Amino acid sequence: xxxxxxxxxxxxxxxxxxxxxxxxKRRLENELDFSVLLHSxxxxxxxxxxxxxxxxxxxxxxxxxxxxLNYERYLRKLNLKKGKAYAILKQSGEPHFLNDASSRTLxxxxxxxxxxxxxxxxxxxxxxxxxxxxDALVKRLLSGDRMLLDAFLKRLERGVLVPAKENVLLSPIxxxxxxxxxxxxLAAPGFEADEKKCISCLRCVRSCPRGNxxxxxxxxxxxxxxxxxxxxxFHCPTDAIRMGLFDRWKVNGPYPLAKIxxxxxxxxxxxxxxxxxxxxxxPKWERYAETARETAFSGTISKE
Ligand SMILES: Cc1cc2nc3c(=O)[nH]c(=O)nc-3n(C[C@H](O)[C@H](O)[C@H](O)COP(=O)(O)O)c2cc1C
Ligand code: SF4
Ligand code: SF4
Numbered sequence: 099x100x101x102x103x104x105x106x107x108x109x110x111x112x113x114x115x116x117x118x119x120x121x122x123k124r125r126l127e128n129e130l131d132f133s134v135l136l137h138s139x140x141x142x143x144x145x146x147x148x149x150x151x152x153x154x155x156x157x158x159x160x161x162x163x164x165x166x167l168n169y170e171r172y173l174r175k176l177n178l179k180k181g182k183a184y185a186i187l188k189q190s191g192e193p194h195f196l197n198d199a200s201s202r203t204l205x206x207x208x209x210x211x212x213x214x215x216x217x218x219x220x221x222x223x224x225x226x227x228x229x230x231x232x233d234a235l236v237k238r239l240l241s242g243d244r245m246l247l248d249a250f251l252k253r254l255e256r257g258v259l260v261p262a263k264e265n266v267l268l269s270p271i272x273x274x275x276x277x278x279x280x281x282x283x284l285a286a287p288g289f290e291a292d293e294k295k296c297i298s299c300l301r302c303v304r305s306c307p308r309g310n311x312x313x314x315x316x317x318x319x320x321x322x323x324x325x326x327x328x329x330x331x332f333h334c335p336t337d338a339i340r341m342g343l344f345d346r347w348k349v350n351g352p353y354p355l356a357k358i359x360x361x362x363x364x365x366x367x368x369x370x371x372x373x374x375x376x377x378x379x380x381p382k383w384e385r386y387a388e389t390a391r392e393t394a395f396s397g398t399i400s401k402e
Contacts, residue, residue, distance in 0.1 A: 099183070099216075099254050101131040102152030106187075109139045109169040111307070111327030114223035115159050117355055118189055122155065122247060129251055139172040140307055148181035153216070153254070159223075160190035160200045162278035163271065166325055168307060173204060178211040184262075185216040185250065189243075191225035192376070193383030198265055199272025208262040215262040216254055219246050219390075222383060226328050226349045229373075233363030238380065240359050242387035249387075249394035258394070281344075286310060286324030288342030293317065295338035302330035302339065 104126055110116035119136055126132040132153070137146050148154055158169045165173075165188070178184070186204060190197050201218055208215050222239040224231040231239075291302070296318060303311045308323040311330060318339075328348060331339040337350040370377065 099130070099153065099257055102133075103150065104132045104134045104153040104155065105146050105148070105151040106134060106136050106155045106157060107139065107146070108137070108157035109159070109166055109172070109307075111159055111161075111166065111325070111329050112226045112332040113329075113352060114226075115157050115189055118187065118221055118223070118243065119155075119157050122157075122187065122250075125247060125251060130255055139169060145175065148176060148178070151181065153183045153185065154181045155185045155187050156204060157187040157189075158200075160188055160197045161326070163194075163196045163199045163275045164278075165200050165204070166327065167279050168325060170203070173207075178207050178213065181211070181213055183214040183216060184208045184211075185254075186218040187221065187250070188218065189221040189223050191223065191228065191231075193220070193222060193379050193386075196268060196271055196275075199268040199275070202264040202269045202272055205262045205264040209264075214259050216258075217250065217260045218262075219250050220383075220386075221246055222380075224353045226332055227344070227347050229347075230349050231353075232366035232369045233358045233361065234365045235369070235377075235380075236353055236355070236358050237361070237363055238384065240355065242384050245387040245391040249390040252391075252394035256394075282324035282326035283322045285326070285342050285344055286320045286322055289320040289324075289330075290340050290342075291318035291334075292338045292340060295336045297336055297338075299335060302334055305329055305333065 106119045106123060108115050108119045116138070123134045123136050126134050135146060156173070158165045164170070186201050188197070188200055197220065205218065221243040224236045224239065298313070298316070300313060302318065303313055306329065307327060308325055310321045310323045312319055312321070326344070331341055331348045331350060332352065334350060341348050
């Protein structure tokens, strides 16, 4: 497929999905002559008409082995029979296989629509809900992401489709983890802005995707309508937001992805020692990225 119209439909809490779809947009335009509309589900105005596009890419961050609740609700409104072809670009902080449960209902709907499917791509970005990744690990992730995007674009160019097939063994586990969605409404009333640090810039108030933050009598207050997307704490310029039970898992300050990608970061020995079990998950994902790329570029590519 080359030279068509593509819609990249995404939600991004802290900005990682947005960073990825921006790269994908540039590459689709430059390498495959697509004309691309980038649409966040938070954008004002009418929802895009799927029928207008040759390709629709659904893109979201994984939250507790599921897609974020607002993204799931948004997708429910769409009639997938109208689109012409689909792909999924999901991303998360770790490569655990349970993350595949996140696309189960979307895959089912794509299959039922009977439309061509260009695959489901699992990219990785730095964590924002457990601990901050050191630059050396972030660089490895960005390199794997590049390989997966290479593979996706090559498959698109060559018109290689895959069946939209969910893993039925994972689906019940993903369904059970939806309980995590109660964590936001339960915990958010306990979030607070440290008055000594808060500079009343109102960035958190303006950017919360649920309108869950307000300023009252000069103080920042949080309601219950929280997705736990971490946007407020991540982007607060003075790290003033305390997240109650989730405070020890929050990360403040965006990752300078472009700078990290171009640098030669040193391995963080302490991180390697403290998180060796967690790090053992990554080589398998890196092999997945390498193999996907090799297969997409080999002459023997066939339907999976
Ligand atoms: C509430 C919450 C739950 C998360 N659950 C998972 C998870 O189950 N698996 C995972 O690998 N990453 C998980 N993450 C990490 C995010 O997928 C990751 O930080 C992602 O890059 C965020 O993307 P965004 O910046 O577009 O929101 C979770 C993050 C949040 C905030
Ligand atoms: S973003 Fe941080 S500094 Fe700005 S109003 Fe919110 S809590 Fe205060
Ligand atoms: S309160 Fe913070 S974590 Fe909750 S939805 Fe709003 S921005 Fe996201």
